[in-house]
Amino acid sequence: MADINDIIRKLTGKGMKVTPQRVAVYEALSTNYHPTAEEIYRKVQEKLPGLSFTTVYNILDVLVAKDLAHRVKTETDIMRYDAVTDHHHHLYCTSSDRVEDYFDPELDEILRNYFENKHPNGFIISDIKLQLMGQFNLPKDDIIN
Amino acid sequence: MADINDIIRKLTGKGMKVTPQRVAVYEALSTNYHPTAEEIYRKVQEKLPGLSFTTVYNILDVLVAKDLAHRVKTETDIMRYDAVTDHHHHLYCTSSDRVEDYFDPELDEILRNYFENKHPNGFIISDIKLQLMGQFNLPKDDIIN
DNA sequence: ATATTTGATTGTAATAATTACAATTTATAA
DNA sequence: TTATAAATTGTAATTATTACAATCAAATAT
Numbered sequence: 001m002a003d004i005n006d007i008i009r010k011l012t013g014k015g016m017k018v019t020p021q022r023v024a025v026y027e028a029l030s031t032n033y034h035p036t037a038e039e040i041y042r043k044v045q046e047k048l049p050g051l052s053f054t055t056v057y058n059i060l061d062v063l064v065a066k067d068l069a070h071r072v073k074t075e076t077d078i079m080r081y082d083a084v085t086d087h088h089h090h091l092y093c094t095s096s097d098r099v100e101d102y103f104d105p106e107l108d109e110i111l112r113n114y115f116e117n118k119h120p121n122g123f124i125i126s127d128i129k130l131q132l133m134g135q136f137n138l139p140k141d142d143i144i145n
Numbered sequence: 146m147a148d149i150n151d152i153i154r155k156l157t158g159k160g161m162k163v164t165p166q167r168v169a170v171y172e173a174l175s176t177n178y179h180p181t182a183e184e185i186y187r188k189v190q191e192k193l194p195g196l197s198f199t200t201v202y203n204i205l206d207v208l209v210a211k212d213l214a215h216r217v218k219t220e221t222d223i224m225r226y227d228a229v230t231d232h233h234h235h236l237y238c239t240s241s242d243r244v245e246d247y248f249d250p251e252l253d254e255i256l257r258n259y260f261e262n263k264h265p266n267g268f269i270i271s272d273i274k275l276q277l278m279g280q281f282n283l284p285k286d287d288i289i290n
Numbered sequence: 291a292t293a294t295t296t297g298a299t300t301g302t303a304a305t306a307a308t309t310a311c312a313a314t315t316t317a318t319a320a
Numbered sequence: 321t322t323a324t325a326a327a328t329t330g331t332a333a334t335t336a337t338t339a340c341a342a343t344c345a346a347a348t349a350t
Contacts, residue, residue: 017316017317017318017325017326017327018317018318019316019317019327019328021327021328022327036307037307037308038307050328050329051328051329052328052329052330053308053329053330054308054309054310054328054329054330054331055327055328055329057307057308057309058327058328059327059328062327070220071220072220073218073219073220074218079307079308091265091266091268094271100266100268102265102266104265107259110255110259114252114255115277120236120247120249120277121236121245121247121281122281122282123236123245123277123279123280123281123282124279124280124281124282125277125278125279126239126278126279126280127277127278127279128275128276128277128278129275129276129278130273130274130275130276131273131274131275131276132260132265132268132270132272132273133270133271133272133273133274134268134269134270134271134272135268135269135271136266136267136268136269137264137267137268137269162296162297162298162345162346162347163346163347164298164299164345164346166298166299167298181336182336182337183336195299195300196299196300197299197300197301198300198301198337199299199300199301199302199337199338199339200298200299200300202336202337202338203298203299204298204299207298224336224337291350292349292350293348293349293350294347294348294349294350295346295347295348295349296345296346296347296348297344297345297346297347298343298344298345298346299342299343299344299345300341300342300343300344301340301341301342301343302339302340302341302342303338303339303340304337304338304339304340305336305337305338305339306335306336306337306338307334307335307336307337308333308334308335308336309332309333309334309335310331310332310333310334311330311331311332311333312329312330312331313328313329313330313331314327314328314329314330315326315327315328315329316325316326316327316328317324317325317326317327318323318324318325318326319322319323319324319325320321320322320323320324
C-alpha cells in the first residue's frame with residue numbers, strides 16, 4: 001500500500017527522479033488524510049530533518065502535474081492534497097474543514113448517461129465531480145497525525 | 146437587475162446597514178463574473194476613490210455570512226465571489242481559471258431522488274453541487290499537451 | 291431636526307501561504 | 321566514474337488576507 005518500492009515504481013513510471021524527499025512526501029501524502037503542505041512538511045521532517053519547505057511545495061507541484069496527486073480545496077480552507085487519483089467525489093462537512101472521499105460507480109454511470117451528448121453552454125465535459133455538503137452524524141476524531 | 150433600489154432592498158432585508166460602499170460592492174459583484182476581491186476593489190474605486198481594501202473584504206465577508214454572495218474557488222485560483230445564490234452548479238475550464246454557472250433543475254431532481262435516504266459514510270447531505278470540468282469549445286491549437 | 295449610539299470604514303501593520311531565484315547538491319545515464 | 325541535467329536548499333519576495341485601533345457615518349432616540 002504505502003510500500004516504498006511501490007512509491008519508487010510510481011515515481012519512475014512517471015519519469016521522475018527518485019529522491020528521498022520525493023519518496024517521503026509521497027508516503028506522507030498516501031498515509032494521511034488530505035494533508036496540507038505544512039502537515040506534510042512537519043511529518044517528513046521527522047525522517048529528513050534538513051527538509052526545506054520549498055521542496056515540499058516543489059514536490060507537490062510535480063506530483064500534481066504528473067497526476068500522482070490532486071489538489072483539494074474548500075471554500076474557506078487552505079490547499080490540501082490527495083494521493084487518491086482514481087475518480088471519486090468529496091463529502092464536505094459544513095461545520096468543519098473535514099473532507100472525505102466518496103466513491104460511487106453507480107452514480108457515475110447515471111451521470112455519464114445524463115451528460116452523454118450534452119454540452120451545456122458549448123462545454124465539452126471531461127470529468128464530473130460531486131461536492132456533497134453536509135454533516136457527519138457520528139463525531140470522529142481527526143485522522144491526521 | 147442591478148438596480149440600486151433592488152440592492153438596498155436586499156441589504157435591508159438582511160438587516161444590514163446601507164452604505165455607499167456596500168451598495169457599490171454588491172453592484173460590482175452582481176454585474177461582473179465571479180470577480181476576485183481585487184477586481185471588485187478596482188471597480189468600486191472608480192466610484193468611491195477613498196475605498197479601502199479592508200472594507201471590500203469586510204463587506205464580502207458579511208455578504209457571504211448573510212447569504213447574499215457565495216465563495217467560488219478552483220484548485221489553483223484565488224478566491225472568487227458570486228452574487229448568484231440560487232442553487233446552481235459550476236463549469237470549470239481546465240485550461241484557464243474561467244468558471245461559469247450552470248443551472249439544471251432536471252438533473253437536480255435526479256440527484257435528489259438518487260440520494261433520498263442515502264447517507265454515505267453516515268453523512269447527512271444538505272446540498273449537492275456538481276463541478277463539471279472541461280473546455281469551452283476551444284480551438285485545437287490552444288490545447289496543451 | 292439634533293444628539294446619541296451602534297456599527298462601518300479606514301489605514302497601517304501583521305500574518306500566512308506560496309513563489310522566485312541563485313547556489314549547491316544529487317540522481318541517473320553514458 | 322564522471323558528466324550533466326535536474327532536484328534541493330535557504331533566503332527573500334510576493335500575494336492574499338486579517339487584526340486592530342482610530343475615525344466616521346447611518347439609524348435611532350430624543
